Amino acid sequence: MSQSPKSGPEDAAVQAPVEALRLDRQLCFALYGAANRITRLYRPLLEALGLTYPQYLVMLALWEHNPLTVGALGQALDLDSSTLTPLLKRLETARLIARSRDPQDERRVIITLTSEGQDLREAARAIPAQILCRIDLPLETLAALRDRLKTLAT
16 A cells, blocks of 8 residues: 555645644734733723823833933834824823924924823822732743843844
8 A cells, every 4th residue: 555645754844834833833923912911901991091002101101201202202112103193192182291393403393291191190100010910920920021022022
């Protein structure tokens, strides 16, 4: 009895790529799922503040460094200006930030927290602890994961 053409050594070579294409073996899918879960955990906490997750990231950057140029903010968040501009417009409409031209260089736009934006920081102070309570992993594990993801992102 002879072997069929698909049951020889070539079969193992064909199976390896097929195995590599399984959804549950994809790093991108694991990261995507984890990011979605984390964003869902943040959503109700941020809704109480009137913020979306991307707006929260902008506010975090500004609470850390205020004021910032649009360019510096985009670099900190790894966002281009076409993505950042609509976020900033909505935050300005909500009176959380103010945008102004740099008097030394009219091409640069400076983003500054308003008093309402600064006050929101106090309301947001509890969010990191609330998120940690909802994720069932030890703090050391989460810190190591964050550091590894930062390495992957660079």
